[in-house]
Amino acid sequence: MDCGYCTDSQLALHCTFSFRAVRADRGGAGRGKKRRAVRSGMEDLQMSRYSSGINGGEAAVADELNSEIKIEVLFKPEECTQKSKRGDLMNVHYDGFLAKDGSQFYCSRSDKAGHPQWFVLGIGQVIKGLDIGMTDMCPGEKRKITVPSALAFGEKGKGPVPPNATVIFEVEVYAVSRGPRSMEAFTEMDLDKDKSLTKAEVKEYLKQDYEKRGKKHDEPFYQKIMDDIFRKSDHDRDGLISAKEYNIYQHDEL
CATH class of the missing domain: 1.10.238.10 (EF-hand)
Structure with a gap:
């Protein structure tokens, strides 16, 4: 995958995990219980936790948003050893572009020493649109995923991504394995x-x-x-x- 301005680097499988303890007060004696959340090397693409309560009419809105994610398979190997699912650990390279003009705002090959990025699928380590759009991917597969703003960086935007922006990611998967915390x-x-x-x-x-x-x-x-x-x-x-x-x-x- 051509990364435009990105620098070349040897790919390395170096998987480290970062965890953040989150305090939750639950009354009683007032002692906080720790809940674990995950941080990854993909911090530049993290958005605030997708936390809209989904019930009733909101579920229909969520379904409509999900249907707006467009997935184009650019390459898929003939043999698929494992398809990605929620909770799996994925190793990927990806490029991010603004849909309105095609300008690139992120490239993993020029970030974090050029290593493919590790993250756990489906738990909010990346934007919601990627959690959805990268489901059922095989090692070696490449996809182009178009994500509406509501499932990307929302009304506020983030960094070089302006508010209410539809974004496009070109993703290449190097490995899919069982989640590290099963x-x-x-x-x-x-x-x-x-x-x-x-x-x-x-x-x-x-x-x-x-x-x-x-x-x-x-x-x-x-x-x-x-x-x-x-x-x-x-x-x-x-x-x-x-x-x-x-x-x-x-x-x-x-």
């Missing part, structure tokens, strides 16, 4: 079945996962990812990641 993955990592993850367990899982995909790396590579995961997920700093700390799918939009 409880199935937690069970696989929890080798001693004590409902908590040690650094050794997480590092071993990372090694096996990369090797299964033919992506062997040296020890410092796994150590860096493991350290990052614990820094952002081990909230009580006890050297373990509990099932509660691990599970980010306590989310208002799920």
Whole structure:
């Protein structure tokens, strides 16, 4: 995919996860309970959480907006190993354009050292239109997705995107895998079945996962990812990641 002004860079599969703890007061003793939300390297494309309550007539409006998303498949491989679904971890490159004049406002190949971007599909890490438009994509597939402003950056716009702007994304998917925070993955990592993850367990899982995909790396590579995961997920700093700390799918939009 030609990226216009973007610089070339080697593609690297380096998956790190950022998490934000959100306090929610629920009365009683007044003690806040933490809910996990996700932040990703795609911060420039994040909008305020899509939080319109959908019921009754609003559901019809939502359906109408969804139907306004236009998807054009530019390339699709003959064999599809896995189609993307909500909760899956996706690795993509994408370019963003304004529909009105075709001017480019974003290119992932010139951001974040040119690496493909990781995000979890369907939980609000990207604009709503991309969560919808990137569903059922295969590794290697390319799409052109046209998103109305209500499912993009809305009435306020963001950065170079003006208010009420329809936007177009050209997206190329490099990988689709099970979401990093599924409880199935937690069970696989929890080798001693004590409902908590040690650094050794997480590092071993990372090694096996990369090797299964033919992506062997040296020890410092796994150590860096493991350290990052614990820094952002081990909230009580006890050297373990509990099932509660691990599970980010306590989310208002799920």
